[in-house]
């Protein structure tokens with residue numbers, strides 16, 4: 001642990017396989033003397049970070065996620081959340097260089113595979129030393145921190161996830177959290193069992209994750225972005241693509257309690273040229289989303305049963321603007337476990353401007369933008385910044 005916190009600016013960075021997540025801590029309690037002594041470059045960088053809500057073509061500041069009055073190190077301030085595709089890293093370095101980052105000779109906390117991959121580029125281009133931390137340590141630390149700062153309203157689950165009208169978002173009391181499972185759905189998927197504070201194991205994972213959904217959607221529908229893939233999926237019908245129990249049995253498979261509308265074979269109709277001729281891009285995106293989501297749900301459920309854990313926390317950017325998957329996971333966890341397992345999600349604020357959402361647990365809007373205001377993709381980046389303060 002450190003005697004004095006490192007000098008500002010404080011950033012946390014999570015350089016993932018698809019997205020780079022950047023968290024910036026802006027102190028709001030600096031004394032006049034402290035502010036005076038700040039170098040011009042820091043002031044400029046701060047102004048730049050705050051002024052734009054879109055960074056060029058591909059960068060994006062999630063202004064709605066911003067967290068005020070948080071405590072980091074020995075300061076109080078605001079957390080800002082920024083993301084951009086990892087493939088844009090050369091442009092990001094170029095921009096940082098042009099803003100004078102190199103003159104600060106500072107240290108930046110970084111996690112994710114890219115912290116290793118891009119380490120030399122950061123040193124060479126902007127004179128930055130990456131302080132590297134393990135991504136799973138950061139994820140857990142980030143979750144615990146965000147949880148602590150929002151107390152009783154951070155966690156929620158869905159009641160009646162399958163019903164358009166009855167679906168409700170309900171606050172989940174996470175004050176006695178251990179043990180719980182974390183399913184991190186990024187490009188790939190990692191599953192962690194958290195037994196207590198600072199005590200977790202990586203128990204499983206799968207390469208069929210968010211990157212697979214996006215990659216297959218692009219191949220099958222010609223779409224270009226994650227948002228587009230999700231929009232298409234929301235308008236499609238997987239029953240034109242998948243083979244259901246009723247396609248095989250003509251109805252339910254009663255002996256084992258399998259309803260006719262359960263998917264028996266994902267993409268199972270697509271061997272027929274006739275069916276392929278009739279299928280739409282929307283249907284294909286929908287089936288892809290459901291295939292990937294159900295597979296993750298099923299693995300999570302088996303791990304939970306194995307580990308005898310009943311609380312399953314789903315995080316990662318695959319769930320961004322993706323209520324279909326969240327509700328599907330909620331249903332799958334509950335249904336297949338006979339009501340024993342709960343799928344839990346995190347957020348840190350009221351979803352401003354969205355009809356019907358409320359932290360107290362009222363009806364969730366059907367608007368897909370509901371899920372915009374979630375910090376779930378940033379836990380690693382927050383955690384990496386906190387690691388430096390230890």
Ligand code: ADP
Pocket residue numbers: 015016017018019020112185186187188209210211212213214226227316317318319320377
């Ligand atoms: P990683 O650290 O592996 O990049 P993330 O938690 O950031 O993982 O999740 C990446 C996944 O999130 C993508 O594979 C995709 O499914 C989804 N996603 C959500 N928003 C976007 C976006 N704007 N661009 C690309 N992928 C996105």
